[in-house]
Amino acid sequence: MKRTITGRVQAVLVAPDRDAIEAQRQPAITLTMAGVEGDRHAGVTMLSGGRTPYYPRGTEIRNSRQVSLVSVEELGAVAAAMRVPAIEPEWLGANVLLEGIPSLSILPPSTRLFFESGAVLVVEGENGPCTIAGAAIQAAYPEAEGLTQLFPKAAIHKRGIVAWVERPGVIVQGDSARAEIPVLMPYPA
Numbered sequence: 521m522k523r524t525i526t527g528r529v530q531a532v533l534v535a536p537d538r539d540a541i542e543a544q545r546q547p548a549i550t551l552t553m554a555g556v557e558g559d560r561h562a563g564v565t566m567l568s569g570g571r572t573p574y575y576p577r578g579t580e581i582r583n584s585r586q587v588s589l590v591s592v593e594e595l596g597a598v599a600a601a602m603r604v605p606a607i608e609p610e611w612l613g614a615n616v617l618l619e620g621i622p623s624l625s626i627l628p629p630s631t632r633l634f635f636e637s638g639a640v641l642v643v644e645g646e647n648g649p650c651t652i653a654g655a656a657i658q659a660a661y662p663e664a665e666g667l668t669q670l671f672p673k674a675a676i677h678k679r680g681i682v683a684w685v686e687r688p689g690v691i692v693q694g695d696s697a698r699a700e701i702p703v704l705m706p707y708p709a
Contacts, residue, residue: 641683
């Protein structure tokens with residue numbers, strides 16, 4: 521059993537610089553089995569770090585964080601909580617900006633996102649907010665104080681998701697995005 525919600529792609533982006541978080545809007549992005557072509561997070565594998573503490577830092581592991589997705593609605597809510605006019609997906613290094621999928625950041629793992637080209641992403645999970653993205657927001661609003669540290673608190677459960685490519689294809693601004701959400705049983709701990 522599953523639930524279906526359809527949204528729309530409002531922007532597609534690539535973050536090409538391995539040393540910077542910022543992404544750049546594109547007319548389209550190409551998904552390969554390694555992720556977004558030309559993006560800093562592309563790769564079939566990645567090195568473990570702070571988000572994978574069960575391995576020694578630098579251990580080669582499967583890259584389940586190939587694509588970063590954020591939502592128009594959630595970015596608006598975070599901006600309001602931080603008392604800034606807007607938060608742009610570029611500042612967060614996002615690859616896809618979606619609109620119309622409620623509570624995007626808490627979609628369950630294994631949710632599949634189907635795009636018009638046939639490309640399919642599988643949700644790995646929530647993308648935890650960090651001070652690196654907070655620093656990019658601070659740089660956009662230098663007159664405001666404390667945004668670097670405020671972002672991780674304001675963006676809890678609203679920072680977006682990470683996903684991996686199950687089926688390659690192209691994603692274009694304006695495409696529909698269909699989320700097939702699995703119905704999961706709570707684990708009886």
